Amino acid sequence: MPPLTDEDTARSHDRSRVHHARKHGKRWFLLWLLIGPGILAMLGENDGPSMIAYASDGAQYGLGLFVILIPVLFGMAYVCQEMCMRLGAVTHRGYGELVLQRYGPAWGWFGAGDLCVTNLVTLIAEFVAIRVGLAYFHLGAGVAVALGLALVLATLSGGRYWRWERTVLALAIFNGLFLVAAFLAHPHLGGPGSLSLGSLPHGSTNTLLLLIASTVGATVTPWMIFFQQSASADKGMTPGDLRHGRYDTAIGAVLAAVFGLGALVAGAALVVHDGGGIQGFAGAGFPSALSHAAGSAAGTVFALGLVEAGAVAILTISASTAYAAGECVGVSHSFNTSVRGAAVFHAANVGVALIAAAVILIPGAPLLSIALNANVLATVLLPVSLVFMLMLANDRQLMGQWANRVSINAIGVLVVVFVSLCGTAYAVDSFLLSTHVIGG
Amino acid sequence: MRSEIPEQQEPGLPLTRLLDEQELIMHLEPDQLVAETVRPLPRAHLSPRVVAGLWALRVFVLIASAMVIYTFIEQVS
Numbered sequence: 001m002p003p004l005t006d007e008d009t010a011r012s013h014d015r016s017r018v019h020h021a022r023k024h025g026k027r028w029f030l031l032w033l034l035i036g037p038g039i040l041a042m043l044g045e046n047d048g049p050s051m052i053a054y055a056s057d058g059a060q061y062g063l064g065l066f067v068i069l070i071p072v073l074f075g076m077a078y079v080c081q082e083m084c085m086r087l088g089a090v091t092h093r094g095y096g097e098l099v100l101q102r103y104g105p106a107w108g109w110f111g112a113g114d115l116c117v118t119n120l121v122t123l124i125a126e127f128v129a130i131r132v133g134l135a136y137f138h139l140g141a142g143v144a145v146a147l148g149l150a151l152v153l154a155t156l157s158g159g160r161y162w163r164w165e166r167t168v169l170a171l172a173i174f175n176g177l178f179l180v181a182a183f184l185a186h187p188h189l190g191g192p193g194s195l196s197l198g199s200l201p202h203g204s205t206n207t208l209l210l211l212i213a214s215t216v217g218a219t220v221t222p223w224m225i226f227f228q229q230s231a232s233a234d235k236g237m238t239p240g241d242l243r244h245g246r247y248d249t250a251i252g253a254v255l256a257a258v259f260g261l262g263a264l265v266a267g268a269a270l271v272v273h274d275g276g277g278i279q280g281f282a283g284a285g286f287p288s289a290l291s292h293a294a295g296s297a298a299g300t301v302f303a304l305g306l307v308e309a310g311a312v313a314i315l316t317i318s319a320s321t322a323y324a325a326g327e328c329v330g331v332s333h334s335f336n337t338s339v340r341g342a343a344v345f346h347a348a349n350v351g352v353a354l355i356a357a358a359v360i361l362i363p364g365a366p367l368l369s370i371a372l373n374a375n376v377l378a379t380v381l382l383p384v385s386l387v388f389m390l391m392l393a394n395d396r397q398l399m400g401q402w403a404n405r406v407s408i409n410a411i412g413v414l415v416v417v418f419v420s421l422c423g424t425a426y427a428v429d430s431f432l433l434s435t436h437v438i439g440g
Numbered sequence: 441m442r443s444e445i446p447e448q449q450e451p452g453l454p455l456t457r458l459l460d461e462q463e464l465i466m467h468l469e470p471d472q473l474v475a476e477t478v479r480p481l482p483r484a485h486l487s488p489r490v491v492a493g494l495w496a497l498r499v500f501v502l503i504a505s506a507m508v509i510y511t512f513i514e515q516v517s
Binding site for chain 1: 471473474475476478481482483501505507508510512514515516
């Protein structure tokens, strides 16, 4: 008999509740027990920069193309995240360790390196989002840093994945504040450009590419892939839970799309003001502009939404970094293990948040540019993660009967091509503009 | 695997603890145990064409990232 670790014991307790619920036909309780990683990945990606990206889309272009693009992108995200959930439930291992073990250390460390870069940049952007939200209430960067770090430390207590997951889920539900903001903003649905559904936005090609790349980067990112697979394994999901894992992922995708559309609609309230307030993002520009255009209630709710979006993303993105670090180093990587038992995992979780927090305290740091470019960088780095995810999901030695079907592969390849094109188009166009090869 | 547990009991291990552990372990799949998940998986065989494709993708991503970072630095400066 292999020695049981604390991690096994904690996971077994969680699984005993799942078995009991399944045995006694408690369908809703079973769903309650098995939801988590999918909703957290999707709502975690409705983070500060993403909601700013959606609101910027709305403020500068109206609803137009984006009201169709956002649900389509979350459909794409569902396809990717379902694969991650399936990989975690079938193999009981995280993405980082599977790439490392199946394809060698070079690819494993490349993937982890990509993740660390994008996660650090994105975490800085999350602290910026909290700072922007709090600035509306006349609170400074120090409070934003203290709040973010306090949350990361508070959720570590207890050494249980279940407790961590439920705490973050409870916070993530407040992503719905963006939907409230949309109702409070009273968007001019018949106003100029605000509801020209499906129409292509006007403006410079580069700005449009930045917005599209940011919006794509706002829905499918490397950290989501690492996070949902590792969290599904950490939660103890098995092939018998795949149906509920799909429900979890689908619920997350629908909620995230609806709340994302809420931010878009709230931002569209500014379209008649020519997107006024966007330039003030580094201060408390967006909520303040919304407050002036649609009333203080809309501005207040939007500001609170930014704080929530940043806080939840700090927790999930730090967790994905910690999973990747633990998996690549080959040490314990579970919320079911105590701080002492999984020192690298917990140190990476807190450490990456600490570094990001330190950056936003640097006077004169280009926070606005970092926040706006975080999603674009994630989009550019995403294809490698997606290709390895597809390869793993097709690995019959690993996945057996749960390997990808042809139809899923076809959609997966389309997603990789689309994301690569978006990222490349922006990267090339911006580079050519910067080097004055083409005019603006 | 689960039926083998009582036969593999270690001398000196209290029976109640052993039964508790047996009950706990029953809720986990055998390959879910930490002792199993730390066992490395065999390397997958990749054809030279796939390896070349992966390297091409890696180079492409590095170039695109460099372009984004350059543009970011230009914007800041």
